[in-house]
Amino acid sequence: MRAYLAGPDIFLPDAVAWAERKKSVCARYGLIGVSPLDDMPEAPEWAGLPEWRCIALRNEALIRSCDLMIANLTPFRGPSADVGTVYEVGFMRALGRPVFGYATTAVGFTQRTLNSARAVEGPDGTLRDGEGLLIEQFGLFDNLMIEAGIVASGGALVVEEIAAEHRWTDLSVFEHCVRIATSG
Amino acid sequence: MRAYLAGPDIFLPDAVAWAERKKSVCARYGLIGVSPLDDMPEAPEWAGLPEWRCIALRNEALIRSCDLMIANLTPFRGPSADVGTVYEVGFMRALGRPVFGYATTAVGFTQRTLNSARAVEGPDGTLRDGEGLLIEQFGLFDNLMIEAGIVASGGALVVEEIAAEHRWTDLSVFEHCVRIATSG
Numbered sequence: 270m271r272a273y274l275a276g277p278d279i280f281l282p283d284a285v286a287w288a289e290r291k292k293s294v295c296a297r298y299g300l301i302g303v304s305p306l307d308d309m310p311e312a313p314e315w316a317g318l319p320e321w322r323c324i325a326l327r328n329e330a331l332i333r334s335c336d337l338m339i340a341n342l343t344p345f346r347g348p349s350a351d352v353g354t355v356y357e358v359g360f361m362r363a364l365g366r367p368v369f370g371y372a373t374t375a376v377g378f379t380q381r382t383l384n385s386a387r388a389v390e391g392p393d394g395t396l397r398d399g400e401g402l403l404i405e406q407f408g409l410f411d412n413l414m415i416e417a418g419i420v421a422s423g424g425a426l427v428v429e430e431i432a433a434e435h436r437w438t439d440l441s442v443f444e445h446c447v448r449i450a451t452s453g
Numbered sequence: 454m455r456a457y458l459a460g461p462d463i464f465l466p467d468a469v470a471w472a473e474r475k476k477s478v479c480a481r482y483g484l485i486g487v488s489p490l491d492d493m494p495e496a497p498e499w500a501g502l503p504e505w506r507c508i509a510l511r512n513e514a515l516i517r518s519c520d521l522m523i524a525n526l527t528p529f530r531g532p533s534a535d536v537g538t539v540y541e542v543g544f545m546r547a548l549g550r551p552v553f554g555y556a557t558t559a560v561g562f563t564q565r566t567l568n569s570a571r572a573v574e575g576p577d578g579t580l581r582d583g584e585g586l587l588i589e590q591f592g593l594f595d596n597l598m599i600e601a602g603i604v605a606s607g608g609a610l611v612v613e614e615i616a617a618e619h620r621w622t623d624l625s626v627f628e629h630c631v632r633i634a635t636s637g
Contacts, residue, residue: 277586279587280586280587280588280589281585281586281587282581282585284587320591321591321593321597321600321601322597322601322604322605324597324601325597325598325601325602325605326601326605328598329546329547329602329605345586346531346532346533346566346569346570346582347530347531347532347533347569348530348531349530349531349536350536351596352533352534352536352539352595352596352598352599353596353597353598353599355536355539355540355543356539356540356542356543356546356596356598356599356602357543357598358540358543359539359540359541359542359543359544359547360543360544360546360547361547362513362540362544362547363513363543363544363545363546363547363548364547382530385530385531386530397466398530400620400621401465401466401621402461402464402465402529402621403463403464403465403468404464407504407505409505411536412535412536412537412540413505413506413508413509413537414509414512414536414537414540414541415536415537415540416505417505417506417508417509417510418509418513418540420506421506421509421510421513436584437584437585437586
């Protein structure tokens with residue numbers, strides 16, 4: 270079974286070495302970890318395209334080559350997960366294959382949004398940000414499309430509170446997620 | 454032709470009335486606008502599911518019922534687009550149908566990220582945030598998966614600078630995008 274390892278981990282220093290560590294965890298559970306940084310034979314139609322288009326087309330091809338996805342949904346530069354990762358989660362969900370997600374914080378979406386945005390409570394008890402846009406209050410971990418997509422795909426979401434300074438270098442929550450993904 | 458109108462517009466006050474205004478613009482160009490707030494016959498397997506799961510399953514069904522997508526990618530509570538919208542962009546891209554995107558700011562992704570994150574320049578000229586994570590410098594409008602997915606899908610991205618106070622209530626950029634989507 271091939272598992273696409275989605276996440277902003279690609280932006281970490283020594284990202285290739287980090288991906289190898291995640292692949293080692295996968296291997297211990299009989300899973301082949303596939304990193305967005307892995308090589309992929311270039312399709313003829315990619316010739317001459319700019320680097321950013323080749324990266325995206327390669328990632329999409331790598332996702333299509335996998336049986337499932339394990340996505341790092343740790344909040345990234347704001348209340349929500351990295352949008353590149355979320356794009357891939359939606360992509361895999363449309364392919365009908367299981368998506369597993371994890372995050373190294375357990376603080377909920379509503380609270381994280383309130384931590385970063387000025388909020389006003391309306392007469393109906395709903396919360397709105399400074400621009401009047403509604404703040405989701407479903408008691409979920411992120412925007413409902415993500416969590417509902419994961420559940421509907423047959424995957425699972427694992428969130429655990431890790432000390433902030435280890436948020437991007439902890440592997441325990443990832444391993445917990447791999448364990449669940451391979452215990453079916 | 455049915456066009457799914459993705460975007461954080463669903464969080465606006467009077468979101469249903471707003472969706473009707475967007476549908477009117479679509480109608481002028483011969484397009485049927487489909488809002489995430491539209492009714493959809495409930496599938497039998499949705500019975501008893503919590504509201505957030507029904508909303509997500511309905512949105513996915515509405516997307517599948519459409520020929521193309523027009524996504525509001527205006528930055529939302531951070532440097533990037535709303536993650537719910539981006540999930541839907543990735544979903545539609547995996548279905549192989551065209552995705553058109555628009556935004557009411559023309560400031561690029563790198564600059565928006567620098568505006569919101571403390572950045573450090575490495576010896577190799579790359580920029581990293583305060584946690585050491587790389588800041589993309591491709592000269593794009595958002596994370597490369599989004600823009601590359603739109604281009605590869607046969608769609609287009611339209612960004613125009615609108616005064617901040619009209620960022621969520623302007624319809625001119627949306628209309629420009631609809632015009633392009635229907636001029637093929």
